[in-house]
Amino acid sequence: KQEVTQIPAALSVPEGENLVLNCSFTDSAIYNLQWFRQDPGKGLTSLLLIQSSQREQTSGRLNASLDKSSGRSTLYIAASQPGDSATYLCAVKTGANNLFFGTGTRLTVIP
Amino acid sequence: DAGITQSPRYKITETGRQVTLMCHQTWSHSYMFWYRQDLGHGLRLIYYSAAADITDKGEVPDGYVVSRSKTENFPLTLESATRSQTSVYFCASSESAGGGGYTFGSGTRLTVV
Numbered sequence: 359k360q361e362v363t364q365i366p367a368a369l370s371v372p373e374g375e376n377l378v379l380n381c382s383f384t385d386s387a388i389y390n391l392q393w394f395r396q397d398p399g400k401g402l403t404s405l406l407l408i409q410s411s412q413r414e415q416t417s418g419r420l421n422a423s424l425d426k427s428s429g430r431s432t433l434y435i436a437a438s439q440p441g442d443s444a445t446y447l448c449a450v451k452t453g454a455n456n457l458f459f460g461t462g463t464r465l466t467v468i469p
Numbered sequence: 470d471a472g473i474t475q476s477p478r479y480k481i482t483e484t485g486r487q488v489t490l491m492c493h494q495t496w497s498h499s500y501m502f503w504y505r506q507d508l509g510h511g512l513r514l515i516y517y518s519a520a521a522d523i524t525d526k527g528e529v530p531d532g533y534v535v536s537r538s539k540t541e542n543f544p545l546t547l548e549s550a551t552r553s554q555t556s557v558y559f560c561a562s563s564e565s566a567g568g569g570g571y572t573f574g575s576g577t578r579l580t581v582v
Contacts, residue, residue: 389567401559407570452568455517
């Protein structure tokens with residue numbers, strides 16, 4: 359069974375710092391990897407979707423990379439802001455109904 | 470509005486009662502899913518549907534029933550609610566079996582007393 363791990367579990371940084379969140383998965387046979395953001399008491403907002411054939415995707419200050427062979431993805435957030443504070447989840451899709459979520463990284467950006 | 474909407478946003482019900490959570494999507498995505506999110510367990514798949522009238526069990530289906538008579542609707546019914554079903558429930562949809570990403574609704578927070 360696919361296992362998805364995110365490191366660190368929690369991260370606190372001062373505003374303006376660049377930061378990297380890590381996601382690793384055990385089975386490289388994936389269709390895609392998706393990064394989500396979840397604010398407390400809210401739903402999941404999709405940030406970036408990387409297909410298995412792609413190496414990276416960018417959206418604004420966010421950049422996600424994918425190294426399928428090593429089972430790793432990183433989410434890079436540039437010039438962090440207090441509004442970036444949330445829990446970030448990565449998820450890998452291995453089939454039509456198989457979406458495996460990571461354990462999440464809770465990010466706090468201190469003003 | 471376009472998107473995926475869930476209702477109600479919050480629900481309190483008593484043990485033993487039947488309750489239905491609604492999910493509606495406007496994209497005509499083939500695939501729809503129901504997840505529950507609990508502390509310590511993350512997100513777990515309850516049921517999914519590949520198309521109208523096609524549904525199948527996920528990881529934690531016991532105590533739940535789904536139907537999908539129309540592509541855009543995927544209601545989740547708790548036949549006889551139990552306290553262990555207190556959770557946050559998320560509906561999601563996906564365009565395809567392969568490369569399509571998932572889009573999630575805002576969730577329903579259900580409390581069973």
